Amino acid sequence: MTPIAYSTEVAAARTAGKPIVALESTIITHGMPFPQNVKTARMVEDDIQQAGAIPATIAVMDGQLHIGLEADQLDALGQAQDVAKLSRADIAACIATGGTGATTVAATMIAAHLADIPVFATGGIGGVHKGAETTFDISADLQELAQTPVTVVAAGAKAILDLPKTFEVLETLGVPVIAYGQDVLPAFWSATSDMPAPLRMDSASDIAKAHRMRAAMGLKGGQLVTNPIPAADEIPSGELAPIITKALAEAEAQKITAKEVTPFLLDRIFALTKGRSLTANIALVRNNARLAAQIAIALRT
Ligand code: PSU
Ligand code: MN
Numbered sequence: 049m050t051p052i053a054y055s056t057e058v059a060a061a062r063t064a065g066k067p068i069v070a071l072e073s074t075i076i077t078h079g080m081p082f083p084q085n086v087k088t089a090r091m092v093e094d095d096i097q098q099a100g101a102i103p104a105t106i107a108v109m110d111g112q113l114h115i116g117l118e119a120d121q122l123d124a125l126g127q128a129q130d131v132a133k134l135s136r137a138d139i140a141a142c143i144a145t146g147g148t149g150a151t152t153v154a155a156t157m158i159a160a161h162l163a164d165i166p167v168f169a170t171g172g173i174g175g176v177h178k179g180a181e182t183t184f185d186i187s188a189d190l191q192e193l194a195q196t197p198v199t200v201v202a203a204g205a206k207a208i209l210d211l212p213k214t215f216e217v218l219e220t221l222g223v224p225v226i227a228y229g230q231d232v233l234p235a236f237w238s239a240t241s242d243m244p245a246p247l248r249m250d251s252a253s254d255i256a257k258a259h260r261m262r263a264a265m266g267l268k269g270g271q272l273v274t275n276p277i278p279a280a281d282e283i284p285s286g287e288l289a290p291i292i293t294k295a296l297a298e299a300e301a302q303k304i305t306a307k308e309v310t311p312f313l314l315d316r317i318f319a320l321t322k323g324r325s326l327t328a329n330i331a332l333v334r335n336n337a338r339l340a341a342q343i344a345i346a347l348r349t
Pocket of ligand 2: 185186187188306307309
């Protein structure tokens with residue numbers, strides 16, 4: 049049996065049959081600096097609560113898979129050093145050996161599914177990195193979407209990635225990619241892109257219906273809902289492009305590889321935009337949390 053530890057609030061929500069939204073923890077430990085990371089995690093939890101659902105932040109701490117973190121646990125995780133970044137490949141080993149690790153999109157989907165939580169909100173999923181034709185760096189998040197039945201709400205894939213290749217792979221894997229309320233895919237820090245959305249939906253209820261239909265048809269895997277960042281908070285892609293190019297060149301010069309690539313790039317873009325990328329990142333995660341709460345509620349009705 050997996051040693052799952054539910055927070056008091058999540059345990060009560062499960063008993064009462066309340067809608068629950070899963071949240072990842074890599075964004076806390078590897079995606080944002082302290083103290084903004086903990087502050088953001090709290091705001092996102094409050095946003096979900098205000099929208100009428102219960103938040104369940106997921107992480108592995110001392111060999112236990114936590115579904116929902118108590119306030120002191122969230123604080124501790126936000127300040128911990130050398131926390132592992134867990135995906136499908138290493139989550140079981142971390143739990144088995146009593147370790148502590150933050151869950152990526154892939155690992156959070158696995159944990160959410162174990163806990164019967166069908167919806168999960170994050171910032172941006174991992175994807176195909178630029179230069180993947182030589183590095184083979186493709187996030188395990190994409191495979192996870194193809195096999196675990198959780199609807200993931202994100203602002204698209206991070207613009208540091210090769211977006212066209214990321215969406216090609218998702219199409220190959222049979223993952224529904226739904227743009228919320230617009231005809232083009234959003235691009236994380238930017239609300240729009242020049243990529244047409246494979247699917248468009250305008251309500252949480254339609255997204256919930258499609259989720260249920262996949263289950264009814266026995267189709268494996270989840271759905272990716274791409275929710276554009278609110279216009280007031282976006283950084284236009286033209287402004288970001290040279291910054292991303294610079295950050296990528298630095299990563300290459302410093303031979304950053306594997307799991308370090310995404311955190312390194314996010315950190316450099318934070319510095320090069322003088323913190324603006326972080327403000328945008330916080331706004332888009334909150335926006336995704338609110339939509340995920342609506343979907344969780346729609347799935348209950
Ligand atoms: N989105 C963010 N910040 C992050 C991440 C996503 O705004 O830190 C994390 C997610 O946990 C995602 C991971 O699953 O980055 C992808 O990492 P990789 O490219 O190594 O698979
Ligand atoms: Mn990778």
